[in-house]
Amino acid sequence: MPAIVGAIKVNSIGNSSVMNIGDVFQIAPNSNAKTFAGAGSFNTGDGLRIYNNHSVTTTYDTDKIDSVVIGNA
Template sequence: MPSIVGPIKINSVGGGVINFGDAFYLSPKSTSKTNAGSGSLNTGDFINTNNGFSSTNPFDPDVNDQNVAGNA
């Protein structure tokens, strides 16, 4: 069913979906890549990690890992 939307002012959007009117299917899409060494993404209380030698290679030769295209 059609809707009527009045004046709108959006100052900023930090992620998420803004929808006005009718919508059958909303599917927000995003991708990200994180490079981290061993034991670096642990969360919680009283964490004890013992790492002898940790090396992270942040270089990615294939460039595209997970493409977001179209409405699929």
């Protein structure tokens, strides 16, 4: 059954959002991300004491493409 949509106002849509107005069969957004983090990067809490004498995070990536999202419908 067709949807009847009245007036709408969209103030903003984020760059990783999906907006639909009316009928839809399937919505399947795809995204990918790569995160580099060294020792002690994701620690949370009160009064943390982290001792990293020597920490190296290797960010050299030769293949340039890790996950292809184009055409994933």
